Amino acid sequence: GSGSFVPAVVIGTGYGAAVSALRLGEAGIPTLMLEMGQLWNKPADDGNVFCGMLKPDRRSSWFKSRTEAPLGSFLWLDVINRDIDPYAGVLDKVHFDQMSVYVGRGVGGGSLVNGGMAVVPKRSYFEEVLPRVDAAEMYDRYFPRANSMLKVNHIDKGWFEETEWYKFARVSREQAGKAGLSTTFVPNVYDFDYMRREANGESPKSALATEVIYGNNHGKQSLDKTYLAAALGTGKVTIETLHQVKAIHQQPDGSYVLSVDQIDTAGQTVAHKEIACRHLFLGAGSLGSTELLVRARDTGALPDLNAEVGAGWGPNGNIMTGRANHVWNTTGAHQSSIPALGIDDWDNPAAPVFAEIAPMPAGLETWVSLYLAITKNPERGTFVYDKATDRAALRWTRDQNTPAVNAAKSLFDRINKANTTMYRYDLFGPQLKNFSDDFCYHPLGGCVLGKATDGYGRVAGYRNLYVTDGALIPGSIGVNPFVTITALAERNIERIIAEDVKAA
Numbered sequence: 001g002s003g004s005f006v007p008a009v010v011i012g013t014g015y016g017a018a019v020s021a022l023r024l025g026e027a028g029i030p031t032l033m034l035e036m037g038q039l040w041n042k043p044a045d046d047g048n049v050f051c052g053m054l055k056p057d058r059r060s061s062w063f064k065s066r067t068e069a070p071l072g073s074f075l076w077l078d079v080i081n082r083d084i085d086p087y088a089g090v091l092d093k094v095h096f097d098q099m100s101v102y103v104g105r106g107v108g109g110g111s112l113v114n115g116g117m118a119v120v121p122k123r124s125y126f127e128e129v130l131p132r133v134d135a136a137e138m139y140d141r142y143f144p145r146a147n148s149m150l151k152v153n154h155i156d157k158g159w160f161e162e163t164e165w166y167k168f169a170r171v172s173r174e175q176a177g178k179a180g181l182s183t184t185f186v187p188n189v190y191d192f193d194y195m196r197r198e199a200n201g202e203s204p205k206s207a208l209a210t211e212v213i214y215g216n217n218h219g220k221q222s223l224d225k226t227y228l229a230a231a232l233g234t235g236k237v238t239i240e241t242l243h244q245v246k247a248i249h250q251q252p253d254g255s256y257v258l259s260v261d262q263i264d265t266a267g268q269t270v271a272h273k274e275i276a277c278r279h280l281f282l283g284a285g286s287l288g289s290t291e292l293l294v295r296a297r298d299t300g301a302l303p304d305l306n307a308e309v310g311a312g313w314g315p316n317g318n319i320m321t322g323r324a325n326h327v328w329n330t331t332g333a334h335q336s337s338i339p340a341l342g343i344d345d346w347d348n349p350a351a352p353v354f355a356e357i358a359p360m361p362a363g364l365e366t367w368v369s370l371y372l373a374i375t376k377n378p379e380r381g382t383f384v385y386d387k388a389t390d391r392a393a394l395r396w397t398r399d400q401n402t403p404a405v406n407a408a409k410s411l412f413d414r415i416n417k418a419n420t421t422m423y424r425y426d427l428f429g430p431q432l433k434n435f436s437d438d439f440c441y442h443p444l445g446g447c448v449l450g451k452a453t454d455g456y457g458r459v460a461g462y463r464n465l466y467v468t469d470g471a472l473i474p475g476s477i478g479v480n481p482f483v484t485i486t487a488l489a490e491r492n493i494e495r496i497i498a499e500d501v502k503a504a
């Protein structure tokens with residue numbers, strides 16, 4: 001294959017990667033970003049870049065022959081998923097033995113498919129999870145920097161109270177209140193002014209047209225519109241798409257060499273490249289960065305990586321559940337796909353829960369109240385290299401999610417009792433199931449800060465090798481994670497540029 005050298009390579013284009021590339025570019029360092037997914041900017045035949053949730057096509061999924069939506073069924077019927085052609089689509093569901101993980105694929109990573117909820121963790125919990133990180137510095141400087149760069153904004157409370165699009169959230173708030181639970185407004189990167197124009201019929205609908213997990217055609221201020229646009233604007237950063245990094249090794253002079261497969265949108269390999277760099281930043285996400293390092297260690301390519309590489313993984317306590325409302329308590333055929341409220345019971349010492357009040361935008365009345373609960377589950381998984389498949393396998397068993405299910409159950413049992421309602425058992429596939437305990441949206445850890453790396457993401461055992469993304473966070477952060485990933489990346493890259501890159 002062709003060989004080339006660049007001073008800095010960033011793998012991936014999600015939150016950690018985008019922050020790192022921008023700051024490297026601003027420091028004048030020529031930086032190459034390698035992203036396995038596509039750049040999502042060209043409309044297809046239907047005039048849209050992305051497809052909606054109700055009629056998904058091949059754009060929805062990363063090389064699947066059938067879509068794999070988080071809610072697999074309705075009244076136990078498989079009415080939600082569709083057969084599709086395998087394609088380099090935007091949402092992937094990565095299957096491990098007893099856990100599946102949703103991740104975004106494309107320029108912007110998870111920001112293309114996520115709900116945009118931009119939550120700063122409770123400071124006391126941040127200090128508990130990352131005790132060696134100076135919290136004052138984070139809360140005074142890096143969280144505000146992240147929020148401002150990510151264009152985090154707030155819903156107009158007056159509009160929230162009156163619009164049909166958030167009736168589902170008001171219904172859930174009232175029911176939580178009856179159980180003595182309080183809710184909180186959640187900031188978002190979706191432009192709420194744009195959403196109001198959608199509601200007024202002044203702009204094309206996106207959040208109000210069921211778009212979210214397969215991408216938003218409008219309104220969402222994803223990373224390609226914020227950090228990555230700024231990174232490209234420095235003139236120092238380039239992005240190669242459909243480039244998947246397969247392996248990393250080091251040369252005697254200390255530089256790193258990446259083996260990269262370039263694919264087409266049908267998945268055919270069109271080129272193999274070897275790319276060398278001085279400074280290597282892993283921003284391929286908890287799964288991607290961890291797999292690259294586990295593989296490098298266990299194939300002997302980077303033998304000095306320590307035993308913490310692969311350890312400390314968790315799903316942020318994610319549990320999804322649905323409740324069935326009384327027939328007079330309608331949640332609305334019209335629901336914004338962007339969440340705006342959370343039930344905050346994190347200070348409950350017995351079972352801390354922060355539950356996003358999730359929409360179920362079906363276009364018809366469902367009487368469902370849906371939630372993504374974030375719980376405090378102390379269980380952790382470990383990635384191990386599987387030689388036969390050349391993949392990192394996740395050692396995590398279903399029963400490790402029992403503490404998370406129990407915490408969610410204690411909260412939603414309270415809500416059901418106070419409202420004489422029941423769970424829905426028909427949403428998570430063909431069996432009777434009221435809690436999803438087998439998938440997550442918030443993979444965290446695998447290369448934990450201060451264990452697999454030093455206190456700033458420098459990988460232990462190697463110079464000029466860094467982890468920048470959700471792999472650094474030890475399995476739990478108590479809220480939706482991308483603001484924390486972004487702020488931590490801002491903190492780390494500032495130090496690394498000053499001490500390692502500029503000094504070199």
Ligand code: FDA
Binds near residue numbers: 015
């Ligand atoms: P991220 O996963 O964003 O980016 C990694 C990138 O690297 C991807 O683009 C991937 O394609 C690429 N890559 C991986 N391996 C590679 C390789 N070998 N070579 C080249 N490229 C490679 N969070 C939140 O705070 N609020 C929310 O509302 C939500 N909602 C939500 C909904 C859904 C459906 C999902 C799937 C996720 C969320 N999240 C969320 C989670 C959030 O999106 C997630 O925590 C971040 O995107 C993680 O950021 P990272 O920088 O760690 O990696």
